[in-house]
Each structure stands twice: as C-alpha cells, then as structure tokens.
Amino acid sequence: MSTLSTSLPGGTWTLGDLTVTRFGYGAMQLAGPGVMGPPADHDSAVAVLREVADLGITHIDTAGAYGPRVTNLLIREALHPYAESLHIATKVGATRDEHGGWPPARQPEDLRRAVHENLETLGLDVLDLVNLRLGDARGPRPGSLTEPFETLVELQRQGLIRHLGVSNATAEQVAEARTIAPIVCVQNMYNLAYRQDDELIDELAEEGIAYVPFFPLGGFSPLQSSALSTVAARLDATPMSVALAWLLQRSPNILLIPGTSSLTHLRENVGGAGLSLSDEELAELDKIGR
Numbered sequence: 001m002s003t004l005s006t007s008l009p010g011g012t013w014t015l016g017d018l019t020v021t022r023f024g025y026g027a028m029q030l031a032g033p034g035v036m037g038p039p040a041d042h043d044s045a046v047a048v049l050r051e052v053a054d055l056g057i058t059h060i061d062t063a064g065a066y067g068p069r070v071t072n073l074l075i076r077e078a079l080h081p082y083a084e085s086l087h088i089a090t091k092v093g094a095t096r097d098e099h100g101g102w103p104p105a106r107q108p109e110d111l112r113r114a115v116h117e118n119l120e121t122l123g124l125d126v127l128d129l130v131n132l133r134l135g136d137a138r139g140p141r142p143g144s145l146t147e148p149f150e151t152l153v154e155l156q157r158q159g160l161i162r163h164l165g166v167s168n169a170t171a172e173q174v175a176e177a178r179t180i181a182p183i184v185c186v187q188n189m190y191n192l193a194y195r196q197d198d199e200l201i202d203e204l205a206e207e208g209i210a211y212v213p214f215f216p217l218g219g220f221s222p223l224q225s226s227a228l229s230t231v232a233a234r235l236d237a238t239p240m241s242v243a244l245a246w247l248l249q250r251s252p253n254i255l256l257i258p259g260t261s262s263l264t265h266l267r268e269n270v271g272g273a274g275l276s277l278s279d280e281e282l283a284e285l286d287k288i289g290r
Ligand SMILES: NC(=O)c1ccc[n+]([C@@H]2O[C@H](COP(=O)([O-])OP(=O)(O)OC[C@H]3O[C@@H](n4cnc5c(N)ncnc54)[C@H](OP(=O)(O)O)[C@@H]3O)[C@@H](O)[C@H]2O)c1
Pocket: 025, 026, 027, 028, 029, 061, 062, 091, 133, 167, 168, 187, 188, 213, 214, 215, 216, 217, 218, 219, 220, 222, 240, 257, 258, 259, 260, 261, 262, 264, 265, 266, 268, 269
C-alpha cells in the first residue's frame, strides 16, 4: 500500500489500495461550454492541471464524455508521465450526442470501447478507478445494474481496471453492485443544499467506502443561501470555502472533487476548505438542506 503525507485540508483516504488526498480535483470544467469541445484558453487549462499536481492533489476525476475526450487529453498533456502518487478516476456509461446531451451507453460493447478509449486518451495501461455512471441527466433511475457492472468486472479481471465504483446510483444499485464485486466509491450529487444521500453516506462510511459528491459547489447553479452567506461573512470566508469545509467535516469518507477552470479559484478552494466550523456553525448550515 502506498503512503502519502499531505498538508492539504482533510488529509488522505484509501481507495482500495490507493491513497489519495481527500481534496481532489474535478476536471469537467476544463472542457468547452456545455462540456463540449476544447477550452477557450488551452494554456490556462493545462496550467490549472499542473497547479493541481503542484499543490499535492493526488485524485483527479474525469470522464471520456467530457469534451468528449477533451479533459482526458488535457490531463495527459499536462501531467503525463504521471507521478506514482497521482490517481485518476474516470467514468463510463454515458456518451455525448450532437446536441451536447448525455445519452446512456451501457451495452457491454459501449463499456469495453469506453474503457479502451480512456486508457488510450489518458495514456495508461491500467485505469486506477472506473465508475459506472448510471441514471441520466435528471439523476439516478431505478433498475438493475448487473449486466453493465459485470462487464466492468470482466475488464477488471483482464487487468485493465484496478478499482470499481458507481455513479449517479440509487442506494439499491449500490447494494446490488456490492453483491457482484467490491466497490471503493460512490459518486453522486450531494452538497450543502442537496442532501438526498445523507443516510447512504453514513452507511458507506461504516463500510470504509468513499463517497465522492459531484456538484459540491452547486455545479452549473452555484450554491446560494442566506444561511451560507451569513456563516461565511462571520468567518470572513467565501461561501465556496464554507461549502467545501462543511463537506470535509460532514464525514471522513467524503472526497472532494470541486471543479474549476481558474487558477485563482483552485487556490482559493484549497485554502478555504481547511476552515474549521464550530458545532454552532455546523448546526446553522445543517438547516439549509433539511
Ligand atoms: N458523476 C457524474 O455524473 C458527474 C456529474 C457532474 C460532475 N461530475 C464531476 O464532479 C466534478 C465537480 O462538479 P462541477 O465542476 O460540475 O461542479 P462544482 O465543483 O460544484 O462547481 C464548479 C463551478 O463552481 C465554480 N467555482 C469553483 N470554485 C469557485 C470559487 N472559488 N469561487 C467561485 N466559483 C467557483 C466554477 O467556475 P470557475 O471555472 O470559474 O472556477 C464552476 O462553474 C466535475 O468536475 C466532474 O469531474 C460528475
């Protein structure tokens, strides 16, 4: 098992046998508008990724569908050959259409193609972590994941994938996946104002499985709440810092992957997430999503 010491807020977490910083980075915002095409400023996107690594962040979240292929190729350009400590998580199970939609692509041949495409675009022989993305753009949808998940297990057995996770999943699908093969994480939408998965997070924490909230800052609609602004003003911090610090304090199995295309925001987020929230502040913030 690799060890890693970090001064980043939240310390580290172990995904299977991979130690990562709990403060990670989500690469989706680096693609063009609507997560389609190249970024407006290519050099700045590469600079953000290099700063991610320079800050000591060792967990980057991406997907072949971002761009498509754009964020994977940027990661490769900026950071390949990768440091041994860096772990890249990717997702399969959705593709892109000509309107920028995210139609499911979960047939066995879609998943095999997606895994090989991720290996190629990231320049890797083995993918550290592959999440099976379920549901659709509206969120998780019920239904069995056995066929697509078994396809990924088969690719794992072939040595192409180190660890598996699920994304945009219901609690039932998480449980179903775990009857088929071990998972190291669940990546679902969750933040201070959207707390559908509270119970699931606590259950996963007991099982030593990471919970990776997407849209930790609200995603395409930034978090806005008067209670959040009040607490932030009192602490002389930004609402974004408070939202990230709250997630780190919410549960030890929460890994952050905030997205940004801005060097300034990246540094602000790393600095701000270490904020210590008192019990009183936590209680005030707790009311936002209840
Ligand atoms: N599994 C899934 O289905 C799924 C779905 C969506 C996302 N994801 C993953 O989750 C990651 C995080 O989600 P996300 O990037 O969509 O949403 P997010 O992290 O909640 O928010 C990103 C937005 O916040 C802004 N932002 C970041 N830091 C800021 C700061 N300090 N001050 C002001 N604005 C700030 C960014 O704009 P700037 O660029 O201007 O900083 C961007 O618009 C993605 O990168 C992706 O890897 C997964």
